[in-house]
Amino acid sequence: xxxxxxxxxxxxxxxxxxxxxxxxxxxxxxxxxxxxxxxxxxxxxxxxxxxxxxxxxxxxxxxxxxxxxxxxxxxxxxxxxxxxxxxxxxxxxxxxxxxxxxxxxxxxxxxxxxxxxxxxxxxxxxxxxxxxxxxxxxxxxxxxxxxxxxxxxxxxxxxxxxxxxxxxxxxxxxxxxxxxxxxxxxxxxxxxxxxxxxxxxxxxxxxxxxxxxxxxxxxxxxxxxxxxxxxxxxxxxxxxxxxxxxxxxxxxxxxxxxxxxxxxxxxxxxxxxxxxxxxxxxxxxxxxxxxxxxxxxxxxxxxxxxxxxxxxxxxxxxxxxxxxxxxxxxxxxxxxxxxxxxxxxxxxxxxxxxxxxxxxxxxxxxxxxxxxxxxxxxxxxxxxxxxxxxxxxxxxxxxxxxxxxxxxxxxxxxxxxxxxxxxxxxxxxxxxxxxxxxxxxxxxxxxxxxxxxxxxxxxxxxxxxxxxxxxxxxxxxxxxxxxxxxxxxxxxxxxxxxxxxxxxxxxxxxxxxxxxxxxxxxxxxxxxxxxxxxxxxxxxx
Amino acid sequence: xxxxxxxxxxxxxxxxxxxxxxxxxxxxxxxxxxxxxxxxxxxxxxxxxxxxxxxxxxxxxxxxxxxxxxxxxxxxxxxxxxxxxxxxxxxxxxxxxxxxxxxxxxxxxxxxxxxxxxxxxxxxxxxxxxxxxxxxxxxxxxxxxxxxxxxxxxxxxxxxxxxxxxxxxxxxxxxxxxxxxxxxxxxxxxxxxxxxxxxxxxxxxxxxxxxxxxxxxxxxxxxxxxxxxxxxxxxxxxxxxxxxxxxxxxxxxxxxxxxxxxxxxxxxxxxxxxxxxxxxxxxxxxxxxxxxxxxxxxxxxxxxxxxxxxxxxxxxxxxxxxxxxxxxxxxx
Numbered sequence: 001x002x003x004x005x006x007x008x009x010x011x012x013x014x015x016x017x018x019x020x021x022x023x024x025x026x027x028x029x030x031x032x033x034x035x036x037x038x039x040x041x042x043x044x045x046x047x048x049x050x051x052x053x054x055x056x057x058x059x060x061x062x063x064x065x066x067x068x069x070x071x072x073x074x075x076x077x078x079x080x081x082x083x084x085x086x087x088x089x090x091x092x093x094x095x096x097x098x099x100x101x102x103x104x105x106x107x108x109x110x111x112x113x114x115x116x117x118x119x120x121x122x123x124x125x126x127x128x129x130x131x132x133x134x135x136x137x138x139x140x141x142x143x144x145x146x147x148x149x150x151x152x153x154x155x156x157x158x159x160x161x162x163x164x165x166x167x168x169x170x171x172x173x174x175x176x177x178x179x180x181x182x183x184x185x186x187x188x189x190x191x192x193x194x195x196x197x198x199x200x201x202x203x204x205x206x207x208x209x210x211x212x213x214x215x216x217x218x219x220x221x222x223x224x225x226x227x228x229x230x231x232x233x234x235x236x237x238x239x240x241x242x243x244x245x246x247x248x249x250x251x252x253x254x255x256x257x258x259x260x261x262x263x264x265x266x267x268x269x270x271x272x273x274x275x276x277x278x279x280x281x282x283x284x285x286x287x288x289x290x291x292x293x294x295x296x297x298x299x300x301x302x303x304x305x306x307x308x309x310x311x312x313x314x315x316x317x318x319x320x321x322x323x324x325x326x327x328x329x330x331x332x333x334x335x336x337x338x339x340x341x342x343x344x345x346x347x348x349x350x351x352x353x354x355x356x357x358x359x360x361x362x363x364x365x366x367x368x369x370x371x372x373x374x375x376x377x378x379x380x381x382x383x384x385x386x387x388x389x390x391x392x393x394x395x396x397x398x399x400x401x402x403x404x405x406x407x408x409x410x411x412x413x414x415x416x417x418x419x420x421x422x423x424x425x426x427x428x429x430x431x432x433x434x435x436x437x438x439x440x441x442x443x444x445x446x447x448x449x450x451x452x453x454x455x456x457x458x459x460x461x462x463x464x465x466x467x468x469x470x471x472x473x474x475x476x477x478x479x480x481x482x483x484x485x486x487x488x489x490x491x492x493x494x495x496x497x498x499x500x501x502x503x504x505x506x507x508x509x510x511x512x513x514x515x516x517x518x519x520x521x522x523x524x525x526x527x528x529x530x531x532x533x534x535x536x537x538x539x540x541x
Numbered sequence: 542x543x544x545x546x547x548x549x550x551x552x553x554x555x556x557x558x559x560x561x562x563x564x565x566x567x568x569x570x571x572x573x574x575x576x577x578x579x580x581x582x583x584x585x586x587x588x589x590x591x592x593x594x595x596x597x598x599x600x601x602x603x604x605x606x607x608x609x610x611x612x613x614x615x616x617x618x619x620x621x622x623x624x625x626x627x628x629x630x631x632x633x634x635x636x637x638x639x640x641x642x643x644x645x646x647x648x649x650x651x652x653x654x655x656x657x658x659x660x661x662x663x664x665x666x667x668x669x670x671x672x673x674x675x676x677x678x679x680x681x682x683x684x685x686x687x688x689x690x691x692x693x694x695x696x697x698x699x700x701x702x703x704x705x706x707x708x709x710x711x712x713x714x715x716x717x718x719x720x721x722x723x724x725x726x727x728x729x730x731x732x733x734x735x736x737x738x739x740x741x742x743x744x745x746x747x748x749x750x751x752x753x754x755x756x757x758x759x760x761x762x763x764x765x766x767x768x769x770x771x772x773x774x775x776x777x778x779x780x781x782x783x784x785x786x787x788x789x790x791x792x793x794x795x796x797x798x799x800x801x802x803x804x805x806x807x808x809x810x811x812x813x814x815x816x817x818x819x820x821x822x823x824x825x826x827x828x829x830x831x832x833x834x835x836x837x838x839x840x841x842x843x844x845x846x847x848x849x850x851x852x853x854x855x856x857x858x859x860x861x862x863x864x865x866x867x868x869x870x871x872x873x
Binding site: 388426428456457459 | 558559561562637666668671672674675676679696697704705708712716717718721732734735736738739798799800
């Protein structure tokens with residue numbers, strides 16, 4: 001069986017590789033696609049633990065065909081054994097995407113699987129994120145009508161959300177969206193732009209799992225088969241200023257209520273969310289502020305009393321804070337508390353121009369940002385009081401000293417409540433990073449990172465370092481280590497090499513990975529610790 | 542200007558902050574080593590009263606709210622079946638009510654007395670884990686004498702993490718969220734919602750599906766700090782069995798996220814020993830497992846019998862105590 005799968009895969013790849021050239025030669029459209037394979041062989045490690053299976057492998061094949069306004073494509077995924085930490089429902093092989101679409105002057109029509117985002121995604125978002133093992137594409141159809149100048153767009157959609165490798169049969173999502181651009185009312189020359197939008201989404205589920213029925217019965221209610229949600233949105237811009245406002249209302253849904261003395265109760269509760277985004281940019285200066293409030297905004301593909309999968313979602317609720325990229329800064333990320341939170345995030349950017357006192361010969365970029373989030377009292381067991389859920393301040397300074405040498409100084413001060421603000425206790429971590437890049441020649445460069453995390457809580461102090469040597473345009477090698485010298489005395493070391501040739505990327509890494517939350521785009525999943533050798537290959541054509 | 546800017550940069554590390562601590566918990570808490578007592582075995586509940594982290598049992602008043610009396614000392618030894626609510630008070634502060642229940646278990650009969658095992662995957666770092674603890678306690682109150690809880694502490698940052706047993710159990714049941722609970726080691730009963738109603742539904746389902754249970758008993762002897770233990774099982778159905786002995790520890794005080802700084806952790810799994818696979822056992826066959834070790838802390842033993850990997854019966858007793866074959870009361 002395994003041999004047949006390998007042969008079939010090889011045949012598909014061979015055809016996929018030859019098709020583009022053949023079709024281009026005959027002017028019968030274009031075929032594009034990609035193949036990606038991520039595999040890890042896990043090694044025994046008595047210090048950090050060993051995953052259950054000795055190896056894991058996630059594999060993806062994507063093919064798209066385009067001819068004029070017509071497109072069609074498919075995506076196949078194969079998980080002989082999913083990588084540790086990926087959702088358990090990813091098992092075996094499946095055709096996870098299959099679509100045909102027409103994009104005309106006034107009509108866009110899609111049949112099959114498609115991704116969709118209404119507004120900011122608070123109401124509905126289907127997307128793919130391979131870092132999270134998430135792909136909740138809808139399998140159904142979508143029609144979008146728009147006027148020739150795109151001043152008015154109306155969309156209707158419906159389908160079964162994908163969960164695991166196949167569409168989830170018990171759940172159907174339908175929706176409609178209307179967008180009206182009021183530019184003609186003001187005239188293009190006025191500089192004002194206003195867009196009004198509104199959407200409605202219905203989630204229908206046929207039946208619930210026994211565990212949920214028991215919980216509902218204990219709460220004295222029936223789980224509704226339909227949950228109707230809607231949103232109203234406004235976009236305004238003038239010159240360098242822009243404003244986006246969104247209100248989302250969600251119908252009664254299954255809700256876990258947190259009570260005193262660690263008790264839980266189950267009932268029906270509606271949800272709502274408000275979002276305001278302000279942006280301003282002038283010359284070298286720009287600023288962005290986001291304010292967001294969520295109340296019971298979890299929207300699952302299906303209700304379950306078992307371990308929740310990050311892929312069991314129909315909307316997008318990213319953490320309202322900076323998405324960290326440095327190793328230590330992302331050690332204990334904040335995860336959105338969808339039951340109820342309110343907060344803001346603000347960022348200021350300024351570029352000191354070349355030739356100024358601070359800009360020097362090559363200029364300097366400065367950024368300061370922060371966020372502050374508190375849980376809503378209605379989402380906490382103690383309704384009378386609430387404390388800080390999360391706050392951070394991030395400062396980074398990018399300075400180019402010469403044509404060969406550039407540095408980034410980054411400071412991140414984070415304070416995270418382990419109880420989402422249901423207590424005074426917070427865990428603080430202060431991260432300092434010096435990132436330096438030195439170019440020896442046009443092709444050879446060396447990047448180093450020195451990081452330190454100071455904390456009196458959790459696993460206390462950490463230090464980390466990274467050395468990356470690049471031989472453009474093909475090779476790079478790297479070595480890194482994270483060391484928790486404040487508590488566990490464990491090293492998380494890694495060495496790696498990467499090779500690129502045209503659209504082929506291959507990387508080989510070996511080392512330890514720490515247990516913790518892995519976040520991508522502000523959405524997170526749990527990653528168990530492991531030691532292993534990983535091979536990632538990606539080819540686009 | 543440039544000079545001041547770089548001075549400002551050097552001062553950046555001064556911005557670093559430390560987390561805030563919870564206010565010292567001065568609430569009065571009443572805890573008992575056993576909340577579901579077996580009258581036949583002469584079991585009794587020993588109370589401890591805390592004011593914050595301090596043991597104030599000697600100065601506290603423990604009141605039996607059910608019959609309106611004040612307990613003399615801190616030990617409650619019922620002589621009949623029933624349910625009693627206790628409250629502790631000191632310096633004007635009063636604890637939450639604590640329910641103690643007692644049942645009579647027959648020492649002879651037809652069917653062996655059946656208990657259910659609830660495995661609680663938990664962690665001191667886990668904000669929602671006290672909720673599963675509360676749900677299990679509620680289940681024990683609803684079904685006195687029928688539940689044996691075992692807390693499996695996971696993740697290396699937990700001081701009660703049992704390596705590698707915790708990891709192996711979490712892998713066996715594909716636990717990927719905390720808290721999670723499993724009834725009678727049945728993978729189909731894995732739940733992450735902390736609900737007593739849900740636990741009870743799985744307990745009922747397994748009781749109905751599996752019928753009469755195997756018998757299980759423990760004899761333990763203390764010699765100074767050393768213990769020796771003999772667990773024995775008796776099959777009532779033909780099948781493949783395993784007999785296991787678990788060592789649990791009660792009364793460990795450790796900070797609990799989502800709980801308090803001085804949370805009391807009970808039923809903490811300290812070791813898990815399996816017999817060899819007891820294949821092809823026939824009705825009436827018996828098997829034994831012996832264990833010895835050193836007493837550390839307030840330990841307790843659990844003997845559990847599995848048939849086809851699912852718990853058939855389970856019993857628990859304090860170190861140095863013994864529990865003989867126990868039977869269901871026969872309905873006339």
